Each structure stands twice: as structure tokens, then as C-alpha cells.
Amino acid sequence: MDPLTGPAPAHRRFHGKGVVMKTPLAIFLALVVASFAGGCATGPKYQEYRATIPPIPSGQGRVWVYRPSKMIGAAVQPLVHLNDVVVGKSQPGCYFFADRPAGDYEVKTATEWADKLQIKLLAGEEKYVRLTMLPGVFVGHLKPGEVPKEQALRELEGCRLITADGAGAR
Structure with missing residues (x-):
């Protein structure tokens, strides 16, 4: 206690070597941790x-989409479109696939742009699309890029399957 001013306010009292944490800050940090864990x-x-992957249906090909990075831009999770049809959500550390008839496709994600x-x-073919986080003006964006099968299989090892709505597959 300071003899001139009286007891220190609660947020400035010392506890051991550090300052007692304010309750609002503790709540905020708990919410941040919970939001990452919940996603x-x-x-x-x-x-x-x-070992359980179904065969590609006749006349179709398979497009694998994955995002190996789990930390960078974790809050940025735009939807992934194939020819303007939503096929999944770009969650960090996750993958999904879509079987589609042979043909030309546009893979698209959108945040700021x-x-x-x-x-x-082609029929019976598998394509691998890696989503890479890039910095943006206000928020980052995910750039889809085709990668060779060998690279994709290595990067997929630590990723988890999600469904089109972004939920973990059961």
C-alpha cells in the first residue's frame, strides 16, 4: 500500500512477479482460443x-482440394467453387474432394477478390489443388494452384477430411 495514495487499484496490484490479469482480457483470450479450437x-x-476412398465413378474425374497450413490466416475460410458450385470450405489443415464429369473447370475462392x-x-483422372494463403489489403486471400500428385500426397498426410459445409466427416 502506498502511504500517500492508499491501496493500489485491483488491476495494478502485484501478484508474485506479474500484474494480476484483468478479467475482460482473460475472457477475450479464452474466446480466441475457443474459436480456433472450435474451427x-x-x-x-x-x-x-x-484406404476407404471410393473409386472414381465412370466418366468422371476427381478434384482434390486441400489447405495444408494450419496457422497462417486460420480465420480466413472462404468457400471453394467449381464452376460456380460450392464444393467445400477452405479450412486450414483440411482436405476434401469432388467427383465431376470430365470437362473444363474453374476453381475459385473469394475474399477481398x-x-x-x-x-x-479427364475421365478417371485426379487433379490436386492446393490453397495457399496470401496477404491482402484488409484480409488475406487463398490462391488455388494445381500441384503434382507426389507433392499433394506428401502435404495431405497431416490434413483432415471435411464435408462440403466445412464440418468434419464422421
């Missing part, structure tokens, strides 16, 4: 799921 996919990891990738899908 995590609970689906199977790729190495667990690969739309990033697009053109692919040609």
Missing part, C-alpha cells in the same frame, strides 16, 4: 482415410 476439423486424417484456377479434368 478444427474432426474428420479422419488422409493416411487413415485413403476472387482467385481462380482453370483445370481440364
